Amino acid sequence: MKEIFYGQLKQVECNSDIDLxxxxxxxxxxxxxxxxxxxxxxxxxxxxxxxxFKTKDRINWFYL
Known part of the structure; x- marks a missing residue:
């Protein structure tokens, strides 16, 4: 049976905190x-x- 995966599967090795x-x-x-x-x-x-977020809520309400 073939397995089907969704999403990200690529693994990356992080050598520093910045990479992480x-x-x-x-x-x-x-x-x-x-x-x-x-x-x-x-x-x-x-x-x-x-x-x-208050501004975003007001904008969303305006466009409803």
């Missing part, structure tokens, strides 16, 4: 890099992302 981050972005469209932002940066990014 690049692969995660390619597959998941995001990655988590720890200990890069300060606490203040986290607060600012959190606020800006919330504002972005």
């Amino acid at each position: 981050y690049v692969e995660e972005i390619k597959i998941d469209r995001f990655t988590i890099i720890e200990n890069v932002l300060t606490e203040e940066d986290n607060v600012i990014c959190s606020y800006q992302s919330k504002q972005l």
